[in-house]
Amino acid sequence: MSLAAHILLRNVAVTFPVLSFRDRSLRSRLVNAVTLRRAAAVPRIVSALSDVSLDIRAGDRLAIIGANGAGKTTLLRVLAGIYHPTAGSVDVAGRCLSLFDLQAGFDEEATGYENIVRRGLVIGARRAEIDARRAEIAEFTELGDRLDLPLRTYSSGMMLRLIFAVATAVEGEIVLLDEWIGVGDQQFRKKARQRLDEIVARAGILVLASHDVELIKSTCNRAILLEQGRITAAGTTDEILDRYLGGAKA
Numbered sequence: 001m002s003l004a005a006h007i008l009l010r011n012v013a014v015t016f017p018v019l020s021f022r023d024r025s026l027r028s029r030l031v032n033a034v035t036l037r038r039a040a041a042v043p044r045i046v047s048a049l050s051d052v053s054l055d056i057r058a059g060d061r062l063a064i065i066g067a068n069g070a071g072k073t074t075l076l077r078v079l080a081g082i083y084h085p086t087a088g089s090v091d092v093a094g095r096c097l098s099l100f101d102l103q104a105g106f107d108e109e110a111t112g113y114e115n116i117v118r119r120g121l122v123i124g125a126r127r128a129e130i131d132a133r134r135a136e137i138a139e140f141t142e143l144g145d146r147l148d149l150p151l152r153t154y155s156s157g158m159m160l161r162l163i164f165a166v167a168t169a170v171e172g173e174i175v176l177l178d179e180w181i182g183v184g185d186q187q188f189r190k191k192a193r194q195r196l197d198e199i200v201a202r203a204g205i206l207v208l209a210s211h212d213v214e215l216i217k218s219t220c221n222r223a224i225l226l227e228q229g230r231i232t233a234a235g236t237t238d239e240i241l242d243r244y245l246g247g248a249k250a
């Protein structure tokens with residue numbers, strides 16, 4: 001396990017400017033329809049994360065728990081360096097392996113082999129590392145010479161094999177994960193899960209954003225509860241799950 005891995009977030013906020021069409025009165029809609037005028041767009045700010053502070057150290061397996069839209073994916077993207085915070089600071093020491101945003105990096109027109117490289121770079125691998133593991137990744141997919149064909153010819157199951165194979169061939173000191181491991185065909189899922197467990201065991205830090213209670217319980221030792229972009233509770237996995245599930249039942 002890497003002892004150097006460390007994540008420190010101080011008062012992080014992420015906002016998105018969006019355009020909304022606020023004027024929904026029947027009169028204005030009728031006038032717009034008759035005059036063929038478009039409703040005026042009103043700029044709005046959506047707040048995805050507010051005042052998030054976190055100190056995650058080697059050995060931590062942190063679950064991010066929260067309802068739809070609570071900010072879980074946004075927080076993973078901040079940790080991966082995909083989003084820069086609008087306010088606050090993010091310090092990440094250690095190499096991040098980003099095993100979420102499944103579709104990112106793929107090109108429909110490129111071959112399976114070319115996509116192994118593209119996806120590997122997106123999740124945080126180095127080019128030399130991908131090249132060195134190309135044959136191993138190809139073998140893990142069990143797709144044989146279909147890897148010479150463009151991705152648009154793949155079934156969704158074949159696509160998943162490619163994603164799994166690349167994801168589980170690369171290592172990181174910090175592993176960022178969501179619950180995608182629950183998909184795919186039974187035989188291949190077992191193989192991928194085993195590989196992933198090995199990677200997680202070797203990683204210094206795991207951050208898992210999930211709704212899957214069993215996966216959280218079996219994987220994490222700490223948890224935070226996100227509500228509308230804010231951390232409203234932090235503690236052991238059991239404490240936070242009790243609070244979240246208790247709240248959901250109430």
Ligand SMILES: Nc1ncnc2c1ncn2[C@@H]1O[C@H](COP(=O)(O)OP(=O)(O)OP(=O)(O)O)[C@@H](O)[C@H]1O
Nearest residue numbers: 016018046047048067068069070071072073074075
């Ligand atoms: N690119 C964007 N533009 C505008 N709003 C966004 C954008 N990305 C996320 N949001 C908003 O930020 C909030 C948090 O979204 P996020 O995807 O992080 O939630 P989540 O907890 O991962 O949800 P889920 O469990 O449904 O996947 C939501 O209100 C969402 O609508």
